[in-house]
Amino acid sequence: MNRNLVQRLGFGLLSFMALLTVLPIILVIIFIVVQGGSVISVEFITGFPFGGMRSGGIWPAIVGTFYLTLGTAIFSVPLGVAAAIYLSEYASDNGLTRLIRLAIINLSGIPSVVYGLFGLGLFVFFLQFGTSILSASLTLSIMTLPVIISTSEEALRAVPQAFRTVSISVGATRWQTIRRIVLPEALPGIITGVILGLERAAGETAPILFTGAAFFLPRLPGSPFDATMALPYHLFVISTQVPEMPIQIQYGTALVLITFVLAMNLIANYVRSRARARRQW
Amino acid sequence: MEKNLSLGEFIITRLVKASGYSAIVFVTLIFYFLLREGLPTLGEVELENLLSTRWYPIESYFGILPLISGSLIVTIGAALIAVPFGLGTAIFIAEIAPRWAREILKPLVELLGGLPSVVLGFLGILVLSPNLRILLNLPTGLTAFTGSLLLGAIAVPTVVSIAEDALDSVPRSYRDAALALGATRWQTIWRVTLPAARSGVLTAIMLGVGRAIGETMTVMMVTGNAPVLATSLSALFSPVRTMTATIAAEMGEVASGSIHYHTLFFIGMVLFIISLAVNITASSVVFRQKKRAERVLS
Numbered sequence: 001m002n003r004n005l006v007q008r009l010g011f012g013l014l015s016f017m018a019l020l021t022v023l024p025i026i027l028v029i030i031f032i033v034v035q036g037g038s039v040i041s042v043e044f045i046t047g048f049p050f051g052g053m054r055s056g057g058i059w060p061a062i063v064g065t066f067y068l069t070l071g072t073a074i075f076s077v078p079l080g081v082a083a084a085i086y087l088s089e090y091a092s093d094n095g096l097t098r099l100i101r102l103a104i105i106n107l108s109g110i111p112s113v114v115y116g117l118f119g120l121g122l123f124v125f126f127l128q129f130g131t132s133i134l135s136a137s138l139t140l141s142i143m144t145l146p147v148i149i150s151t152s153e154e155a156l157r158a159v160p161q162a163f164r165t166v167s168i169s170v171g172a173t174r175w176q177t178i179r180r181i182v183l184p185e186a187l188p189g190i191i192t193g194v195i196l197g198l199e200r201a202a203g204e205t206a207p208i209l210f211t212g213a214a215f216f217l218p219r220l221p222g223s224p225f226d227a228t229m230a231l232p233y234h235l236f237v238i239s240t241q242v243p244e245m246p247i248q249i250q251y252g253t254a255l256v257l258i259t260f261v262l263a264m265n266l267i268a269n270y271v272r273s274r275a276r277a278r279r280q281w
Numbered sequence: 282m283e284k285n286l287s288l289g290e291f292i293i294t295r296l297v298k299a300s301g302y303s304a305i306v307f308v309t310l311i312f313y314f315l316l317r318e319g320l321p322t323l324g325e326v327e328l329e330n331l332l333s334t335r336w337y338p339i340e341s342y343f344g345i346l347p348l349i350s351g352s353l354i355v356t357i358g359a360a361l362i363a364v365p366f367g368l369g370t371a372i373f374i375a376e377i378a379p380r381w382a383r384e385i386l387k388p389l390v391e392l393l394g395g396l397p398s399v400v401l402g403f404l405g406i407l408v409l410s411p412n413l414r415i416l417l418n419l420p421t422g423l424t425a426f427t428g429s430l431l432l433g434a435i436a437v438p439t440v441v442s443i444a445e446d447a448l449d450s451v452p453r454s455y456r457d458a459a460l461a462l463g464a465t466r467w468q469t470i471w472r473v474t475l476p477a478a479r480s481g482v483l484t485a486i487m488l489g490v491g492r493a494i495g496e497t498m499t500v501m502m503v504t505g506n507a508p509v510l511a512t513s514l515s516a517l518f519s520p521v522r523t524m525t526a527t528i529a530a531e532m533g534e535v536a537s538g539s540i541h542y543h544t545l546f547f548i549g550m551v552l553f554i555i556s557l558a559v560n561i562t563a564s565s566v567v568f569r570q571k572k573r574a575e576r577v578l579s
Contacts, residue, residue, distance in 0.1 A: 007467035011377055017369035018378070021437055022389040028396070028404060079300050086301030090294070102564060103304035109488070109560040110311065110553060111495025113525045117532070117549040121314035125537060142307050149304065175290045196395070203397030206497040206525075210532050232399045232498075239403045240502060247407070254400050265395050269388060 029258065036255030039248040045256070053216060053242055058253055060217055064133075064228035065202055065260065067221065068212070071137025072144055072201045077194055079141070080148030084190075087149070088156035089178055108146035112206040115143045119211040134224040136212025140201040147197035155189025156182060188275030195268040203261050205232040215241075231257045315553050319546035326540060331547075336508035336522075338531070338541045345548060350511040351425070351521035355500055358429025358517055359436055359493040364486055366433070367440025371485070374441070375448035376470050394438030401431050402502030410503055417518065423505035425521040431503060432493045440489035447481020448474060484563045491559040494525075495552065501526035524548050 047057025091097040119139030129135040159182050167177040183190075205213075214227040215237055221228040235253045238245045322331070326343045333344030374386050409430065410422030417426075451474050459469040475482065505520025508527070528545050535541040 003465050003468065007465045010467045014369050014373040014377060017366055018373040018386060021366050021370045021441075022386055022393075024434065025389050025393045025396075028401075029392075031404075031408075032400075079303055082297045082300035083303055086297045090298060091301060100301060100304055102561065103308045105564050106308050106557055106560045107304055109491050109495070109556045111497065111525055111556060113497040113528050114311070114315070114495070114549045114553050114556075117318075117528065117546055118311045118314050120532070121318050121546070122310065126314075142311075145304065145307070173287075173290055175293055199395050203395070203399070205397070205399045206529055209529055232397050235403055236399050236498060236502070239406055250403065250407070254403055257397060258400055261395055261397060262392070265392060 029262075032251060032255050032258060036248070036251035036253075039252035040255065044249075044252055048218065049216065053238060054244065054246055054249070058231070058234060058256065060220055061229040061231045061234040061253070062256065062260075063220055064214075064230040065232070065257075067133050067228060068137055068140060068208065068230055069198050069202045071133055071224070072140040073194070073198055075138060075141035076144045076148055076197065076201075080145050080194075080197070081152050081190060083145075083149045084152035084156055085178060085183075088153045089174075089182065104146045104149055107142070108150075110143075112143065112204055113209075115139055115207040116209050116211060118142075119207060124211055130225060131210070131214075131227045132212050132225045133221055133228050134212075136208040136228075136230075137224075139207045139211045140204060143204070143207055144197040144201045147200060148193055151193025151196065152186070152190045155186040155193065158189065159185045188271050192268045192272040192275075195264050195271070199261055199264040199268070202264065203232055203257065205230075205236055208233060231260065312553060315546055315550040318543060319548075319550040322540070322543040322547040325543060331544075334510040336527070338535075338544070341540070343540070343544050345524070345544075345551075347508040347510040348522060348524045348527050348548065349551075350516075351504070351508070352494060352523040352525070354511045354514075354516055354521060355425050355428045355432060355504060355523055356490060356493045358426060359432035360486075360490050362429065362433030363436035363440050363489050363493065367437045367485065367489060368444055368482065370437070371441045371444035371448060372470060372475070375445045376466070376474060390438050390441050393434065394442075398435060398496060398498045399502070401434065402499040405431050405499065405503035419518055421505060421520060423503055423520055425504055425511075425517045425519065428500045428504035428521070428523075429517070431499045432496055435496055435499065436489040436493045439492045440485045443485035443488060444478075444482050447478040447485065450481070451477045480566045484566050487559055487563040487566075491556055491563070494559075495556055497525040497529050501529050506530060524552055528552075 044057045045062065046059050048059055049056040087097070087100065091100070116139065119135055123129045123135035123138050124131055129138075163181050163185065164177055167181045168174070172180070208230060212227055212230075213233040214229050217227070217229050231253065235250070235257055238253060239250050322343075330341075330343050331345060333342065334346050335342040335344045336347050370386070370390065374383055374390075378386060405427055406423075410424075410427050412422070413419070413424070413427055414422030455473050455477055456469050459473040460466070464472070500523045504522065504526065506522045506526060507520035508522040509516070509519070511521060528548055531541070532545050535545065
């Protein structure tokens with residue numbers, strides 16, 4: 001067969017596969033927006049569910065997901081960024097550093113439900129935090145850590161070595177150099193990584209199943225030691241555990257959840273592209 | 282002042298170093314707690330029972346084989362979808378697509394990676410499984426196949442992003458040389474670029490498969506949750522139950538410290554070891570490739 005014809009057929013096949021891969025994503029999002037859009041209203045967003053959750057709104061789940069994301073950020077951001085600073089600025093290329101990298105890769109590969117088991121064993125029972133926002137946030141933090149570490153490290157390493165050399169040569173200490181020169185330059189990249197990590201945490205269900213998620217709560221959680229409703233878990237509950245659940249409410253909940261997640265994704269991409277456009281080096 | 286500064290710097294440097302080790306601490310802690318809660322199973326459940334084909338904890342049947350076979354069959358199905366589509370898309374993005382198409386495709390694939398698995402499971406229940414039931418004329422649409430389709434979609438972004446990175450890192454000069462010798466772009470992709478990137482491509486496949494084995498919510502929602510040992514490929518079109526789904530579905534209802542509780546942790550331990558093996562193998566492939574590249578370039 002003519003090799004140019006082979007090439008044309010091959011390129012055609014690959015573009016078709018790429019199209020088949022991304023088309024469903026667009027369709028899924030449009031479908032959820034169309035199906036769920038009709039139920040979105042102020043009452044749906046800010047109201048409490050009632051009548052066995054078959055009526056009313058999803059406010060406690062929205063607030064719960066917000067608390068869990070915030071809690072995850074509080075623990076995972078300082079720890080993750082500090083670990084990235086260590087790997088990028090302090091660590092030498094030795095066996096210990098390779099072990100750290102291997103541990104990070106493994107953390108990112110552990111199934112989410114296993115994080116749930118770990119959270120149950122350590123935070124809920126051993127440390128006696130109970131089924132609570134605290135336990136769930138800590139569990140999600142450890143799951144998010146590898147994403148934050150690897151993206152932050154990449155951002156730190158992208159800062160040219162000359163910046164550090166100049167800073168040190170005018171008399172700054174190592175930490176001053178990191179704090180005043182390297183970190184500010186790497187900040188947009190770090191923020192992007194943090195948001196992408198938190199996006200994943202906000203959408204996860206399995207790690208919070210036994211560590212902090214509540215089936216139904218008539219009020220908002222009052223302290224970090226209370227359990228909470230959460231959007232992904234709520235969607236799971238109303239689509240599998242509640243019989244005769246009105247379908248519009250299910251689609252509406254899915255729509256709010258993907259809006260939450262997609263908004264974080266868009267913000268992350270915006271920060272990244274703006275930083276790229278403004279970069280001088 | 283000088284003294285304060287260096288004391289402060291000393292403390293901060295210590296903190297940063299301690300954080301650096303945190304990943305090792307957490308992996309160790311996770312493994313420790315899985316062992317602590319999972320190993321007692323071996324003393325409480327006879328090995329014969331544990332390796333039997335019946336999972337029915339209420340009557341003390343703790344055979345985990347049906348769960349392992351369930352995970353296996355769903356994962357194989359997912360890999361059959363994610364590998365060709367993931368690699369095809371990665372090759373298209375890295376080698377063929379014009380710049381504008383790349384700028385659209387990459388964020389879309391990333392978006393798929395960010396979509397919560399519970400949303401895919403939800404659509405699986407409401408849209409995919411009823412249609413598959415009619416289309417394939419099955420008694421139920423909640424089957425391993427439905428799970429495989431959705432898991433494939435979940436694994437695709439992992440495969441695409443790692444494989445695309447690998448293709449991107451093949452030096453420009455390799456392609457130029459092939460083209461200068463008269464090869465078509467298609468021949469260059471198949472005979473030069475892909476072979477040069479093969480260890481990265483292998484890593485992409487392994488991590489994609491690893492992602493599929495560990496996925497929980499989607500499979501729990503759409504695979505029908507019947508713990509039946511899969512003995513042939515026809516099991517692909519009947520309900521199955523995976524290891525992850527079993528833990529997620531049952532952990533909420535067991536008493537802490539019971540045999541059932543310990544067995545669920547034992548399954549978690551097995552999952553942890555599988556993911557450890559997959560990731561260590563995948564990263565050692567990457568290290569080998571790096572060494573080879575250094576040798577070639579020096």
